[in-house]
Structure formats: structure tokens, C-alpha cells
Amino acid sequence: MGTITGAPSLVPTLPGRYYTDPAVFDAETRRIFERSWMCVGRADAVSQPGRFLRTEVGGESVLVVRGRDGEVRAFRNLCRHRGARLCTDESGTVGTSIRCVYHAWTYGLDGRLVAAPNMRRMPDLVKEDYGLHRLRAEQWLGYVWVNLDPDAPPLAAQVEPQVAARLSGLDVLDRYGIDRLGAATTIVYDVESNWKSIVENFTECYHCPTIHPELTAALPQFRSGYGSISGGGASLAEHVEGFSLSGKSARPRLPGLLAEDERLFQAIVLRPNAFIILVPDHVAFFRLEPQGPGHTRVVVDWLFDREAMAADDFDPSDAVAILDITNRQDFEACRRCQLGMRSSAYRGVLVPAEHIIGDFHSYYLDALGDAPATSQQPTPADTCEMGAP
Template sequence: MLTIEERERVLAPLEEAWTLPPRAYTDPAVWDAEVEHVFRRDWICVARVDQVGEAGIQLPVDVAGQPIVLTNATGGAEGIRALANVCLHRAMPLVDEPATGRHLTCPYHLWSYDLTGRLRTAPLMDGCAGFEVGDQQLPEIPVEVWEGFVFVCLAPEPEPLAPRLEPLRRLVADHAVGDLVIGGTIEFDSPWNWKLLVENFMEAYHHIGPHRRTFQPIYPAAHSSVPDNEGGPWSLLRMPGNRDDLDGDGRDGLPFLPGLRGRQRDELLAACVFPTLLFAPSSTLAVWYELRPRAHDRMLLRIHLLLPPETLARPEIEAAVPAILDDIDHVHREDIAVNEGPWRGLQAPLTGQGRLSPLERSIHQLNQLWLDRVDPGR
């Protein structure tokens, strides 16, 4: 897929490394390989636990062409299941929109399943030889919850995710991201390759460009750093702030996350769990970038504001949330320009690989993970 020279440039130590070649982003055949070797193999984040924690919930999601419905028969994180959202009769998807109720009823011929995926009723099937309603079960997909994020994995008997994320969990533990809940959401149709957004999210080098008036004065590009991930399926970008006075509240006027001390109260973090979970804890809140890649040239992006329940319960927060979402929207629009631009540039015939800055260590780490799966040089 990549030439020997292109591979060597990606695999080189960071100081000598280059980006992925343009067709890693633009070629539909590479997307097909990603579907097969990444999105149908790796753990994929599809929800927050507070979206699916209630008994009776039914949340449809799609992973690499597999419709899935997240259900919860009993309530609580332990009750979360992921079922194939495709009827066992003639393949009609069962649930199109988020819903609540004790049954998943197919709109085609009204076969009805309980929230564990067992078929309960199938009208007018008398005379169908050897057909027992109670024997029919929707395929179940492995689920794991990590720091409040709900992951599914389409691979049979996948290796558990949490042990491989333990170093990352320790690095973000004081933010207690697992305790945060969604306080607001904005949505963007994003007609470019998903890796452009991931790479942009995971480097602060560009603070000097599109964010020179927003992030750069607060979180200077040159102060950012990335710890070694030892090849684990994650990356972390640290962006220390330059605020002197750390008394009172955070820069946005919200109370500090309760576990943070000292300089942690003026640091922005950005984390990626490969391939598509992106979240960024600040000193007062976190944002979750929910990426849903659809093709090599399109994805849906939802940016969720995550807050501690105590902050969400404060009376003034209702008025504050729209302003926080406006700020997030403003910064993301600065990023859209530098996603759309490279998307155009990557399609140009004279474009090739580019050199990485030492500040782009996360991109180097994520490229190793990508290459290992999509083009391991077999």
C-alpha cells in the first residue's frame, strides 16, 4: 500500500519522521482497509455512560457498516449491552432513533425482542417448521466502559481495552473524567478524512497559526509536550497554561475540577484512544469529540461539553452553558479552516509527505498504530 520509502519515512524516529502519504487520506481503498483492519478490529467509542445508563434505553449507533443498538435492561453501567441492530427475519434495522421501552420491535413484520436481544414474539409464524421464538437471539457485541466512555468491538473475543489504557488512565486520573456528564452538544458535518481532525486535535503547534488570538496567548505552542505511550493505543498532549494566579475559579469562571492541584489548574490536556476517541480535559470541564467516520471523505462530528454533576447543578450554569458552547464552536471553526485546507491540498498531484515537527509527537505515535494495523508490511 505504502512504498518502502514512504513506510521508512513514517517509521523513522520522530526527529527524522514524515507524515503519512496523501493517499492514506484520499484513497477509498485505504478507507476500505481501515474498515477491515481498524474499525472492525479495534475498540471503538460510541457513547458516554450517562447516555445509556437508564433502564429501557435504546441508542442506535453504526460502526463500520454494522448497525448496533446499545440497550440497558437493568440500569447502571453493568446493564449496558450492544446488540446487532438488524432483524433476524429479513434484515430490517430495528431502531433508527434513540428511544426508550422494554422491547425492540421490528417495523417490518413486528418481530419483537427484549433488551437482551432475545426474540419474544413473532406474529403469524405458525407452521414454520422447527422455528422456536425462544431460540432466536440477536448477536451480542462486546462492550467495555472506560472513564465513562462506552466502547464496542466487532472482533470476536477481543483483548480487553482497559489494561492497555492503564498508563493513560493514571495520567488523567485527577480529572476524574469518568464522573463527568454531558452538559451540551454541537454537531458538524465534516466532509474530509477523519485522520485530519485527529491529527489537528493532537498537536498544539498550530496554536501559533489559527489559534494565535485564542489558545496561543493562554497555552503557548512551544510549552506543549507528549509523554511516551510505549506503543499503547493512545496518545496524550499536555498544554500547560501561563496563568500566574491560580486562586478562585478557572479561566472560564467555573469551579476547578475537584481533584486538581497546583499547576494542574492551568493545564489543558488532549487525549486520543486510537482510532477515534478524542477528549480534552481542562481545569474545569472536558470536551468529547465524538467522531463518526462514514467514508474516506466524510464524518459526522459531535462536540460534547462534559461537566461534573455538581457544576451542572449550580443555578447559574444554565445561562453559562450556551456561552461555553459558543467558545468551543468558535475554536472549532478556527480548526475547520485547517482541516478543509489540507483536505484540498492532499488531493493535489504535486503533494507528498511532509516533515513532522518535534511538537507533533502524537501524530508520530498515532501513525505507528495506524501503520501497524493498515499496512504492517506483510
């Protein structure tokens, strides 16, 4: 029997109801998703005036539209007359104005009410009072980020400390020129798992030797179970040319990268809903859309240099395959945990290789504030082993 010293190896993770209880998900919606900058989609989905994308941010349907002046604006997807949802398609074009299909109230691309049937018979209608509800929107890394909280600090205040902590500064991200890359492939995964399990899984590599044979073949460091949790990335295996299923590289490294990036795999979580993977010839960008306590939609874009994409022989499939296989392995593991977390006997623990997840839990519990009232029968697992209220 070994000598036990210092901090315990096994520390409790969040109680099961944090992953399964609709009351917790409702609290997360109000206190996290509706107060944070949420990554909602690619800016080039709204490349032209009149192009829109529709998304959910927390409990709200949101419309992102590029105006005639080129500005990208976000609005609640809500007609000011009697509340009809203005756009139901996921993306498309509204033309030169946004017209409600119910009684034809019509808004400019800047959200102002411009026309309504019989408007002359409503001389007291002040058009300025009935524009669309504007939301804060910013663009970064070629993505649109929306915040429902009018008082939240700017996006930079949310993301820059995370980038500094993980990649030791913004210049690493700058080198990859993510905002200039194009999306060659997008895959949407419907994952039967709580969003936090997906963040946790992306944060630790304890599972890598068990479930990721392809990934660990490319990144032997991941066989240790510690991945690159201490930062600095992981090196591609010696026999491997690039991060792809075959191990071959079909493209030169991205313009702007340094020799030191040539054989490096790096990854970052941008709480609450984005992850980025950086490899020499492409970038994978993950966006989480929490749908409910046990359901998360994960949208992954594989981003490449636009010049490389224009080549006749451009083929991203080998690069996509290694991560797609890895994602499916991860999401199946998350799904299995979701099933287990319903058990009244569930009491998860984190091993030392997973203690880094505690940083996420600290952020999460701080953002959540007071523990939400349970909407289920309390179980022994609801007792707060983590210090959560």
C-alpha cells in the same frame, strides 16, 4: 548554510491516497474500526431500561440498549427475520422490548427472540437461535465502547497503554472523575476531512501560532509550535483565571483535582476515535465518527461537575466558546488539507514539531496491515516513502 547532522528534519507523511481513496477507507473500516474498541456515545444516553442509542461502528449499524437488569448491551441493528433495520432514530426508547416494524418479530432488551406472529405454526423454530447478534460493549469514563471483533482483547488493553504513555498513569484521569460528570453542551461538527487528519491535527501544535489566537492567548506555551507534545500539559497564562474565551473562571476546580492540576491544560488522543481535553473546571470529550475518506463527524461533549450544573447561574458558554472557536479553526485547516491531498503532486512532510505524528502512523500502518489495493489511478505520490507496504 548550517551543518546537517543526525535525523532529517523533514520526514514524509502518508501518501495522499491514504486520505482520499475509498479503497483505503474500506480497509480501515474492516481492519481498524471493526476490530477496535470504538467510543460510541454517552452511557447516560441509555440511563434507563429500554433506552437506546443507534450508531455506526465500521460498516455496521449498532444498537446500544440498557436491559431491565441494568446491563448495557450492544447488538447489530438487524432483524433476524429478513434483515430490517430495527431502529432508525439516533436515540430514544424502545419500551419493554424491541419490535421489528416489518413483521413484528419481537426481542427482549437482552436480545432474545420472544415472539413472532404465527410462531405456533413454526414448531421447529428454536427461539434461542434467532436472538439479536450480540456485540461486545464496555463502559469507561461515562461512555459506551463497542467492539465488533469477538476475539479482541478487552478495552483496558487498548486504552491503558495510551493513557500510561501520555498521562503517566490512570490516576490523572481518575482525578477528573469523568464518569461522574454531566454533558452541559454537545456540538456535532461535520468535517470535510479524513479522520486521520483530525487525529494528526490534534497531535501537533505547529499550527497553533498561526490559526489559534484565542488558544495561544490562554496557553502561551502553544506559541512555540510544540504545544505539550512532550507531555505534562501546558499552564494557563498568568493573567487567565480559567480556560474560557474571556479568561475568566466561573467555577471552582473539579472535585478530586490536586493543587498541581489547578492551572493545567492536558490532552490525550485515545486511538482510534476519541480525544480528551482536561482543564481545571471541565473536560471536553471528542468522539470521531469516520463517514468516508473525506468526511468525519466529530461529536464534542463539554462535561462539568453535576453539582455545578445544577446551580441557577451555571453558564458554560464562555468555556465552550474557546474550544468551539479552536475546533472550527482546526477543522477548516483539515478541510483545506483534504482539498490539497487530492492533488497528484501532493507529498506532505512533517517538521520536527510534528514528528510525534509518526507514532500515530506507526500504530495506523500496523493496524491496517497490507497496503490496500488502490481504487484510483496510481500517482507518483503512491510510492511508499514511509515504509508502508
